[in-house]
Amino acid sequence: MAYRSTERVKARLSASRERIIAAALGIMAEHGYAGCSVAAVAERAGVATGSFYRHFPTKADLFAEVFRTASQREVDAVARAAALETSTAEQMAAVVETFSGRALQSPRLAYALLAEPVDPAVDAERLVFRRAYAELIAGYVAAGVASGELPPQDPELTATALVGALAEAMVGPLAAGVAGPETIPALITFIHRALGVSP
Amino acid sequence: MAYRSTERVKARLSASRERIIAAALGIMAEHGYAGCSVAAVAERAGVATGSFYRHFPTKADLFAEVFRTASQREVDAVARAAALETSTAEQMAAVVETFSGRALQSPRLAYALLAEPVDPAVDAERLVFRRAYAELIAGYVAAGVASGELPPQDPELTATALVGALAEAMVGPLAAGVAGPETIPALITFIHRALGVSP
DNA sequence: CCAAGGACTGAATGATGGTTCAATCCTTGG
């Protein structure tokens, strides 16, 4: 026995893996999923295309992970912003502002995560993303109903519908590159009304 | 000059074209967009794959037309149902019931039209579909605002958000194959609240 | 320094499926 991969090598492998993920995210943010060929990702990560397969069994596996990571980051940011508020109305306003603000900050990435045509296998990960948002929102809605701030309703259905509303309302502005200044306040008003927040 | 295509031939060509569109729609309804290779569509239409290209310059052109046609049929059905009602609240209830009812009747087709991964060129047609719904709804919302049945709001934004909410709320049930019996009434309640219909 | 064996390379492979085209069949006006 003359060679046995050691810590140093393992660290380098792990660094390559991270670079590949970062490269995929970078290309997505610049050119969308469409620009993410394995060759392009590998080149940007500084590895040969063949080496890519030392780290991920298939391209779909990489992008499942990329979507999961990026989505989690978004959901976490939204959750963190909402957690600073106390009333359901304020929490939901924070959700909308954070979600929309971040999406408009990285429109190409947001479009890829939300709506760009992707592999069916990667698309499945998108459902997870949307469900994560829905569950976050459902928690706030349920709390609002329990406290009496909101009228009785099915928090799951409300949350799902609101996620759809948010995503749909952002697709237009994301394609255009900008949102009118009144879009986000109007969206907050809409969502408050949809929740039954008393005016 | 010895051959000049005549009415009879033109009619046959046009019939082939229609059969191709119908075949594409049929395969979409049975196996989704994923099952729609040019070869499969041509075979079902009873023409050779090569003949397909006498009728459409590319596959994307066919499906743009298929999506446009199918979408228009859906929008028309929804518009017809809503036109029978008088108040905005009833009109919107008709929209939700018709939209959801038809989607659940042909879940595979509805999924393909709404959410299945497709060519980017075909995906663009989907935006048209959603915008058509949004415009239909925006008309009703604007009328409701004008008559005072609804509080002041931007009909376009409300309509866009509602289309997103409707679509998102249907994707789960479409994947599952059925919707719980309370889903549609709950969705109507949600949408009434979102519009500001007074209870 | 050495031999073992894992890591790395990138050109070749292969699968998919849209698109083309040379050959053939039909239709038409004469």
Place this chain on the structure above:
DNA sequence: CCAAGGATTGAACCATCATTCAGTCCTTGG
């Protein structure tokens, strides 16, 4: 019935990438 020329065929073509692999480079323990 004929010649002209459009319609039809479906097998071949081709472009695109994801994936593989034989050869090479590096790292390791001795």
